[in-house]
Amino acid sequence: MFNSTGNNFGAGSIQFKDYQAENYVVLNAKFSYDPTNAAYQAADVLEIYVPDLSINRSAVAGVILTFQDRYVYSSYTWNNDGGTAIKSWIKDKNTICLEKFTNFDDKGEITIFIQALYPMLNQPGSTIKGTRTRINMTQETRYLYWSSDTFCVIFEHWVFLHMQFSSCSYSYRNQPWEAQMGDFPTDVNADVPFLGGSNQYNPSVNGYSLAHVENGVFTCQERMSGFDSTGYDPFIFAFLVRDGE
Amino acid sequence: MARITKSYKTLTDAQMIAWENLAEHARGQSVFGQAAELSGINLYVRLNANRVMAGESIIKDAPEQLVCLPNVAYDKLWVTTKNIIIKGITHETGYKLVIKMSAGQSAGVSSGWSKTVILSPGMEDDWGDADMTYLYFKTIGVKPVVGEKVFLEMYWFDPVTGFTGQSTFDSKVCETEEEAEQEGYVKRNKITMADLKPDSHVSECDVDFSTNAPVISFDTVCLGHSNVASSEAYLEDELPEDCIGTSMALARGMGDGNAALAAQSYIIWLRNSSWEGTSITFAHRGGYYVKPTEVFGPGILY
DSSP states (O other): OOOOEEEESSOOOOOOEEEEEEEEEEEEEEEOTTTTTTTHOOOOOEEEOSOOOOSOOOOEEEEEEEEOEEEEEESSOOOOOOOEEEEEEEEEETTTEEEOOOOOOOSEEEEEEEEEEEEEESSSSSOOHHHHHEEEEEEESEEEEEEEEEEEEESSEEEEEEEEEEOGGGGGSSEEEEEETSSTTTOOOEEEHHHOOOOOOOOOOOEEEEEETTTEEEEOOOOOOOTTTTOOOEEEEEEEEEEOO | OHHHHHGGGSSHHHHHHHHHHHHHHBBBSSSSSOOOOOOOHHHHHHHHHHHHTTTOOOOSSOOOOOOOOOOOOOSSSEBBSSSSEOOOOOOOOOOOOEEEOOOOOTTTTOOOOGOOOEEEEOOOOOBBEEEEEEHHHHHHHSSSOTOOEEEEEEEEEEETTBBBBBEEEEEEEEEEHHHHHHHHHHOOOOEEEBBTTTSSSSOOOOEEEESSSEEEEEEEEEOBBBBBSSEEESSSSSSGGEEEEEEEEEEEEOSSOOOOTOEEEEEEEEEETTEEEEEEEEEEOOOOOOEEEEEEEEEEEO
C-alpha cells in the first residue's frame, strides 16, 4: 500500500494497493476528480506521481472511467450511470499516466478504477501461463445466473477476475444482490465496476453499476436502469491485489 | 520545403530575430550531425522540414535554445531474409528515431549510404527494438536476398524542436534466419501485421508475448466479419507451444454508432490447428459488441 505524492489534475491524495514484481506491477486504486478543475483542463495526459515503482516503464493497460447521470422523476430515479475503458501506462518510476478522455466531462465528477496489471515488454522470457478457476456462484435462493466465462486466475499476491452476468429472476431485479464466490480467494476486498446495460442517455457507452467483492462474497446494491438489456452483457474485468497476511 | 520557406515571410520581426539569434549560436556547433553555417531562415526551414516529415506542424517561434541529442546506442542490426531489425536500442524519452536504409547492394560495395531512403521519419523504439521488416518491404518493395548488403543510417529527432542528433552508420550482409540464430539472433515472441495472412479480420495487430509475466500485451483492432461477434487473425507461421492457450483482455469500441465507445471483454483463443492452420481468434464476451473494436492492454493467459 502506498499513497500518491501528487497529480496534475487536481485530485487529492490517491491510495494504492499494490503488488510489485521485478518486471510488472499490479495496482488498485479508486479516486475521483472534478473536470471543471483548472489543473485538469490544462493537462494533456493525466499524471499521478508516486514513490519509486519497481519498473520504470510499462506497456499500455486498461482502467475504467465512470460517471453518474441520474434523472429524478416524481417517484422514480432513471439511472444512466455509465463508463468505459481508458488507457493507462507507467511513464517512469514515479509517474502513472492516464489517457485524458473528455467525452463525459459535462457529467460532473468522474471516478476512475485502476485495477490493472502493467507489464514490461521485450523481457527475457515469454508469457507465463496461469490456471483458470471457474467461480462457483451460489445463493441460498438462487436468483442470479452467470455466464460460463465467470472465472478467476489465482496467483500468490493477486488474482485476475472476469465475471459476466447472464440473468436475474424477475422478482429480485431491483433488490440488493449477494452471492457466494466459491473457489475465489477470500483475501480480496475491492469495489469493482460492473460495466454493461443499455444507457439511454449516454448511448455511446455501456451502463455502469458498482459491485463489491469481499471475503469471497459478491454484492451489488443497485444497478443502472438498462442493466439487463439484451446484448449489453454486464461484466467485470479486474486484476485485484490480495490482502494476504 | 517550398511551403515552409514561404511561411518564413509570415513571421513577425521578433520571431525572425529569434531565429537569427538561434542560428548564430548554432554556427560552428554540431546540431545536425555536422558543423553548421546557418542563417535564421536556414535553421527555420531545416527544423521545420524535420518536424513536417515526422507529421508535426510548423513551429513559428524559435526553440529557446540549441538541443544536443545523444547518438543512437544499440546492440546490433540484423538483416535476414525474413526480418530486418535493430535490437538493443537504448530508449531516449521524448525523442524519435529517423531510420534510413538502402536496398540490397552487392556485398563488395563498401559505401552505400548515399543510396539510403527514409523508412521511418520518426518512430519510437519498441522496447529496445526497431523492427523495420514491414516498413522496409513497404518502402523498398523487395526484401534483400542472402549475400546482399544493406546500409543503415539512423539518428534521434526531437519532435518538439525539430533538432536531430548525429547520424550512426552501419551495414549488414543479409543472411538466413538460421545463420542469424547461430550468430545469436533471438526473434522476439510477438505477432504483428507482417506475420498475418491478408484475409485476417484485423486492421492492426500487436500481440506481444515477451512479458515474462502472466499476461500477453494486446493492441489489436478487430474488424469483425460475417454475422459473428469475433475476428480471426490468420498467421503465416505456427505459434510457439508456450503461446498456445486462451486469454481474456479488455476492449473499447471505435465505431460511430450505438455504443461506439463501449468497454467490452474479449476471450482470445491462440491455436495451431492441423485443419485450419494457426490463428488467433478474438471473440466478444462482455459489454455491447461494436465493430471495429480495439482490444488493448494485458490479457491473462491460461
